[in-house]
Amino acid sequence: MKPDELDRLYAFAGTPEVLRVVVDDDVADRFTVASRKLEEYLGTVADEEPWFSCLAPIRSTRWLLHAIPLPTDHPALGLEQLLARSQVAEGLASGSSDELRHWVNETLIAQRELLDTPAVAVPDAMMEMLADSSDPVAVIVIKVAALTGAVTNYYARSQVPFAAAVTPAGLRIEAPRDSIFVVGPSRQYPDWIFTAPRAEHVTVVLRASARDRDRIQSRMPVGGLPEIHVSGQRPRGLTTATFDIEPPPVNWALLRPEEPSAGHAEAVRARSFLLAANHTVLLEAEGSSVYTVTPTARAGDLIDRTPSSVVDVGDFLLLRKEFGAEDVIVQLANRILGKRAVPLRNLQERWKSALRTAVTRDGVAAAEQRLHDLGCEASNLGRWLSPDGIRTQRRSDFRAICEYASLPAHQWDILWQAMGEILSAHIKAGHEMRELLEAQLQQVDLGPLHETGVCEINLEDLDAGALVIYRVEARDPQTVMVHPRRLRVVAKVPVY
Amino acid sequence: MDNDTTSRVRWCSPDEVPLSPWAAWLWAVGRAAGHSASSDERLTIVLTVPVRDLGPSFLLLGVVEALAERKPDVVDHWKMLTSLPDGTWVRHLDRGKYYTCSTLQGIEERNGQEWLRLGGPGNLRRWDKCLDVQPLQPGEPPFRLRHAPRDQAFLNALLPEADVRAYCASSKPLAVTVGSRSALLAEFEETRISVRTDAGGAEGSVAEILRPRIQPGSPYRVDLVSAAAEAPPERLNEEVPVAVFDGAPAVLRWRNKLSSRAKIYLLDRTSASYDAAVDAVLSDRARSIADANADLLARPTQGIEVMAYLERP
Numbered sequence: 042m043k044p045d046e047l048d049r050l051y052a053f054a055g056t057p058e059v060l061r062v063v064v065d066d067d068v069a070d071r072f073t074v075a076s077r078k079l080e081e082y083l084g085t086v087a088d089e090e091p092w093f094s095c096l097a098p099i100r101s102t103r104w105l106l107h108a109i110p111l112p113t114d115h116p117a118l119g120l121e122q123l124l125a126r127s128q129v130a131e132g133l134a135s136g137s138s139d140e141l142r143h144w145v146n147e148t149l150i151a152q153r154e155l156l157d158t159p160a161v162a163v164p165d166a167m168m169e170m171l172a173d174s175s176d177p178v179a180v181i182v183i184k185v186a187a188l189t190g191a192v193t194n195y196y197a198r199s200q201v202p203f204a205a206a207v208t209p210a211g212l213r214i215e216a217p218r219d220s221i222f223v224v225g226p227s228r229q230y231p232d233w234i235f236t237a238p239r240a241e242h243v244t245v246v247l248r249a250s251a252r253d254r255d256r257i258q259s260r261m262p263v264g265g266l267p268e269i270h271v272s273g274q275r276p277r278g279l280t281t282a283t284f285d286i287e288p289p290p291v292n293w294a295l296l297r298p299e300e301p302s303a304g305h306a307e308a309v310r311a312r313s314f315l316l317a318a319n320h321t322v323l324l325e326a327e328g329s330s331v332y333t334v335t336p337t338a339r340a341g342d343l344i345d346r347t348p349s350s351v352v353d354v355g356d357f358l359l360l361r362k363e364f365g366a367e368d369v370i371v372q373l374a375n376r377i378l379g380k381r382a383v384p385l386r387n388l389q390e391r392w393k394s395a396l397r398t399a400v401t402r403d404g405v406a407a408a409e410q411r412l413h414d415l416g417c418e419a420s421n422l423g424r425w426l427s428p429d430g431i432r433t434q435r436r437s438d439f440r441a442i443c444e445y446a447s448l449p450a451h452q453w454d455i456l457w458q459a460m461g462e463i464l465s466a467h468i469k470a471g472h473e474m475r476e477l478l479e480a481q482l483q484q485v486d487l488g489p490l491h492e493t494g495v496c497e498i499n500l501e502d503l504d505a506g507a508l509v510i511y512r513v514e515a516r517d518p519q520t521v522m523v524h525p526r527r528l529r530v531v532a533k534v535p536v537y
Numbered sequence: 538m539d540n541d542t543t544s545r546v547r548w549c550s551p552d553e554v555p556l557s558p559w560a561a562w563l564w565a566v567g568r569a570a571g572h573s574a575s576s577d578e579r580l581t582i583v584l585t586v587p588v589r590d591l592g593p594s595f596l597l598l599g600v601v602e603a604l605a606e607r608k609p610d611v612v613d614h615w616k617m618l619t620s621l622p623d624g625t626w627v628r629h630l631d632r633g634k635y636y637t638c639s640t641l642q643g644i645e646e647r648n649g650q651e652w653l654r655l656g657g658p659g660n661l662r663r664w665d666k667c668l669d670v671q672p673l674q675p676g677e678p679p680f681r682l683r684h685a686p687r688d689q690a691f692l693n694a695l696l697p698e699a700d701v702r703a704y705c706a707s708s709k710p711l712a713v714t715v716g717s718r719s720a721l722l723a724e725f726e727e728t729r730i731s732v733r734t735d736a737g738g739a740e741g742s743v744a745e746i747l748r749p750r751i752q753p754g755s756p757y758r759v760d761l762v763s764a765a766a767e768a769p770p771e772r773l774n775e776e777v778p779v780a781v782f783d784g785a786p787a788v789l790r791w792r793n794k795l796s797s798r799a800k801i802y803l804l805d806r807t808s809a810s811y812d813a814a815v816d817a818v819l820s821d822r823a824r825s826i827a828d829a830n831a832d833l834l835a836r837p838t839q840g841i842e843v844m845a846y847l848e849r850p
Binding site: 042044045047048050051052053054055056210213231232233236237238259260261262263264265266330335338340342344345346347348350351353355356434464467468471475 | 548550554557558559560583585586587588590591717719720764765766767768786789790794805806807809810811812813815819828834835837838839840841842843844845
């Protein structure tokens with residue numbers, strides 16, 4: 042960015058101004074209230090099958106209604122298909138209490154009405170606000186990447202001053218401007234949209250039935266910016282109740298793999314991620330890193346290594362089509378090691394399996410304590426157990442591990458030297474792959490990636506097969522123990 | 538250089554716009570970190586900004602300003618040189634265009650003046666013409682020839698109190714920055730600033746001041762390490778006074794791998810891993826000795842958040 046653009050961004054962040062506009066829309070609000078009442082009535086049953094799957098299209102409808110500023114009969118929203126899938130609720134409710142059947146009926150009637158009498162209050166209000174802003178480069182920020190194109194086309198046709206609809210990731214690289222309009226509850230957006238705003242005026246467009254926060258706090262306990270107040274209250278006369286509006290939840294119970302039998306020596310702790318286009322992958326919960334892509338970054342900065350423990354919704358993972366990208370590094374490193382690869386990898390497996398056996402025998406807490414007693418300064422057992430960990434940073438730590446794992450003392454230095462050879466080969470392989478990927482990515486149009494969330498790349502020079510960039514759509518709050526073979530393997534899942 | 542250095546600096550543009558407040562403030566933070574590098578405790582400064590562009594450049598300009606070699610007094614410098622044993626390797630200017638290395642060969646007296654004898658192309662130097670003669674840093678290997686900067690007007694204008702010749706000849710890094718090497722190098726090369734002086738002014742790129750490490754063998758004052766690298770290069774076993782971590786991934790992966798006296802974490806609030814980096818930093822702070830309450834840090838400029846704490850060495 043140019044200095045004058047940077048000046049504007051710092052100025053916006055110094056005195057952020059966030060205004061809330063609440064839009065009343067009878068049909069949409071009635072559907073929100075009815076569907077929320079239905080969930081409230083069901084209580085915890087709503088998160089169990091068969092109700093969880095039954096409610097999925099209803100929750101999706103509600104999310105789209107609040108997150109996307111399009112008329113409810115716009116084909117891109119797909120509310121008609123969602124309505125058809127929602128009918129299952131009638132069957133499930135039959136024979137149940139009057140109150141349950143009442144809320145199911147209310148929900149389905151309101152959902153049908155969204156199509157029969159399309160709700161247009163939000164798009165109409167948006168048109169008006171865009172016209173008032175007079176900013177020819179105003180942008181609309183939405184959370185659903187797949188619908189940025191549809192929203193852009195809808196408003197571009199109307200001749201109001203407007204540039205495009207973008208997701209937060211897309212907004213990050215936009216030049217500063219006068220106005221942005223954030224659609225849906227502010228709490229669903231990253232705080233930086235408000236604490237590091239890309240526009241002088243940030244307007245949150247909210248349906249009357251949605252509940253939202255009034256203030257946004259800095260994460261810094263000292264030296265932080267003052268609290269940001271979202272100004273603009275609910276107008277008097279709005280009688281509808283308000284509810285938290287969230288994206289439809291993921292049924293992790295269906296996606297999460299079963300844990301191997303207790304005491305499995307090789308099991309590692311892992312977390313499931315739902316990826317774009319209905320894919321999933323398991324990543325190590327900690328102690329490992331994955332290749333990530335930042336499509337909006339400058340050349341040279343596109344590829345990064347991110348600790349798998351911090352991978353979150355909106356990140357772009359670089360994964361091998363059939364296996365993880367890390368396997369490409371191993372493959373490349375083995376090529377660099379040549380004939381030494383097999384004996385060296387056997388040595389790597391020797392200390393790892395000895396350590397796994399000892400940890401399985403003693404448990405993680407006892408193992409960590411014992412390693413500490415043996416003089417181990419670092420505390421990174423997860424990494425050392427992970428297939429990616431090659432050796433420790435300190436030689437003394439490695440000796441402590443060998444001692445704890447009951448490896449013969451005469452092998453400790455041999456193992457350390459051997460792991461050093463593997464490490465050097467990995468570093469060289471990492472550089473090689475990064476350079477090839479950077480060069481390849483600079484030739485690929487990553488623009489559509491924001492909308493589709495998936496992009497395939499072929500690295501013929503590496504003979505590594507296809508690599509795919511996937512956007513992370515959801516992150517399992519829980520972790521599970523799995524066999525290392527299951528890590529980083531991308532799998533297709535049923536439609537959500 | 539004093540606090541109003543930045544008031545003499547302009548963006549290189551036809552209308553010579555004064556440096557922005559945020560840029561001047563980051564420069565001052567870099568300077569404060571540089572000065573703190575000689576203290577007993579380790580200082581960590583955490584900055585959160587709305588955008589990272591040019592942040593490392595201005596932080597590092599401040600660091601370099603604080604730590605660049607100062608102009609020695611001619612008499613003191615002569616005393617220092619004469620205290621060195623014969624055979625000590627020194628670097629010095631050769632024909633005004635190059636730096637080269639020679640060994641000290643003793644003192645001679647001619648016409649009532651003292652002269653320094655240098656082995657190799659240096660020959661004899663009168664005592665008051667020896668400011669460019671500098672002993673090599675411990676462990677620094679002698680070299681044959683290196684280009685001396687042709688025009689030092691920009692360096693002299695921006696670092697008026699520094700011994701610019703010594704600064705350019707040395708390869709002792711004053712700072713290391715962790716981030717995207719290519720992006721940082723491009724930023725240093727492409728960012729141009731001008732400095733007003735009594736004699737008019739001079740302009741140049743940030744890279745001309747920072748002298749980043751581009752390739753092995755060339756002299757440099759700011760080292761660069763890729764945040765994606767597996768481990769620190771061996772050359773960083775020697776402590777570098779100040780480390781600047783550019784971005785959340787650099788902070789998450791590298792903050793415990795470098796042992797600089799002063800560390801600056803530059804976190805972009807828009808980064809996907811911002812929250813994780815803040816969690817990590819807050820956990821470090823919980824184990825620190827105390828918060829640092831330097832005056833400057835208590836008065837951040839618009840849109841910047843700052844937190845600083847002290848740790849035991």
